[in-house]
Amino acid sequence: MTLSFQISNLTPEDHPRTLEVWEASVRATHDFLDEETIRSLKPLVQDACLSSMPVYCIRDKSQTVIGFIGIDAPKIEALFIDPDWRGKGIGRQLVEYAINELEVELVDVNEQNEQALGFYQHLGFVVAHRSDVDGFGKPFPLLHLKLAE
Numbered sequence: 476m477t478l479s480f481q482i483s484n485l486t487p488e489d490h491p492r493t494l495e496v497w498e499a500s501v502r503a504t505h506d507f508l509d510e511e512t513i514r515s516l517k518p519l520v521q522d523a524c525l526s527s528m529p530v531y532c533i534r535d536k537s538q539t540v541i542g543f544i545g546i547d548a549p550k551i552e553a554l555f556i557d558p559d560w561r562g563k564g565i566g567r568q569l570v571e572y573a574i575n576e577l578e579v580e581l582v583d584v585n586e587q588n589e590q591a592l593g594f595y596q597h598l599g600f601v602v603a604h605r606s607d608v609d610g611f612g613k614p615f616p617l618l619h620l621k622l623a624e
Contacts (some may be wrong), residue, residue: 476488477484478551480530480533480534480565480568481500481533481534482531482533482568482569482572483531483532483533483534483615484529484530484531485525485530485531485540485543485544488502488584489532489540490521491583492533492539492540493504493525493530493540494517494520494521494525494542496540496541496542496543496555496557497517497520497553497555498513498517498600499557499558499562500555500556500558501513501516501555501599502556502558502590503558503561504590505583505585505587505588507587507588507615508615510600512613513523515552515612519611520553523552523610524545525545526554528542528545528546528547528552529544529545529546529577530544530545530546530553531544531546531569531572531573532544533569534559534581540557541556541557541559541560541565541571542556542557542565542566542569543555544553544562544569544570544572544573545575546573546579548577548578548579549578549579549580549581550579550580550581550583551570551573551579551581551582554566554569554570554582554591566594566613567606569614570598571598574622579622580604581619581620581621581622582595582600582617582620583606583609583610583617583618583620584617584620585609585616585617585618585620586605586615586616586617586618587615587616590612592620595596595620596620598623599622600620600621600623601620601621601622601623602618602619602620603619603620603621604618604619605617605618605619606619
């Protein structure tokens with residue numbers, strides 16, 4: 476079932492909950508990351524994403540963040556959905572908002588994250604090229620996707 480939610484700006488007060496969503500989502504989808512790597516990435520997400528770029532979120536009825544997208548136009552830098560809310564159209568709504576309202580046309584995906592790759596391909600992205608390391612220089616290959624013409 477696809478639901479429609481209001482998209483709003485993330486506030487500093489939302490950061491603790493947003494990090495919880497990030498961690499839960501990573502644990503549900505990034506089975507190639509070990510515990511130490513997840514712990515080491517958490518402060519980088521706080522600094523490199525939540526505090527330094529526009530982040531938009533979707534909240535549930537109680538105004539709790541359940542999904543978010545970080546944008547450094549024209550690129551999606553982060554998209555994470557609370558695992559309890561996956562499959563309900565939240566990711567699609569955030570990506571479509573980024574494409575239509577923020578002129579996004581690029582996104583990087585961990586090569587090992589086949590779910591994310593399939594998700595973005597379903598929304599019209601294609602693989603443009605590949606890197607051997609992620610954005611933090613860690614040995615997790617990235618696929619660089621662009622929106623198909």
